[in-house]
Amino acid sequence: MYIIKKNKILTKELIIRNVKFLCFASYVQTETDVINFLKKYKNKKANHNAYAYVIGNRRENIYKTDNGETRHIAGKTILENIIDKNLTNIIVLVSRYFNPLYNLLEDWIKNGYATITRIILTSAQLEKINEQIKIGILLRPLNEVFLRELLDKNKINIVSRLIYRGDLIFTIIIDRNNSVLIELDNLIIKGIIYSYKILKN
Structure with missing residues (x-):
């Protein structure tokens, strides 16, 4: 863009x-x-x-x-x-x-x-300029501390934190090419978060 x-x-x-x-x-x-x-x-x-x-x-x-x-x-x-x-x-x-x-x-x-x-x-x-995307992350409340550590390390602000059917949904905004996406993939593999997806504006 x-x-x-x-x-x-x-x-x-x-x-x-x-x-x-x-x-x-x-x-x-x-x-x-x-x-x-x-x-x-x-x-x-x-x-x-x-x-x-x-x-x-x-x-x-x-x-x-x-x-x-x-x-x-x-x-x-x-x-x-x-x-x-x-x-x-x-x-x-x-x-x-x-x-x-x-x-x-x-x-x-x-x-x-x-x-x-x-x-x-x-x-x-x-x-x-770097195009930005909004990401929704779904996880168990017990694993919140691990996600927060990752976001803090990468200096990413949390836009919103919602409780949905006993789970948490975090919303963040990042550059499309931000390497944190790879780290989120690793958290899925480790079972720390369930999934994440790009949200519409």
Whole structure:
């Protein structure tokens, strides 16, 4: 998974038959970042300000809006391009300005959103980040101390601890390539934990 360069606003413009698409993209890490970005770059003079954003190393927060465009013609198109580029912690805003003398067909409008988003994302400097996954671990309460020792040794925080039918379920978040997964496999072999699995967000 990748992020775009921080502290840099990307800007591109596309004109199709005198209809202007103005695109902005930025690194964001929180919804507050999103709000501040939109306050600065949404243009009230534009006919539509469609945007999409993805936040989190596991893409926990995804949002899109067509802002009055025909459904799925704008926000979904922007979001699909973000996902196709395997990006996170990013917002892409596309402002569209009508030409009163010429109305674009919906296919042309959708193509405009797709094209300008691809152009701006292709121009971005990317930085690879470690993808994170959420893991659920099932074990007997008597063996809790052994699992805690392993997690403490690897400096892994416990997100939640639940009791389920007399057993325990621990939830942790780790990098996908974390070697602790091998150690968890060994705990299964030793009978210290029953199993573990990757959980959905």
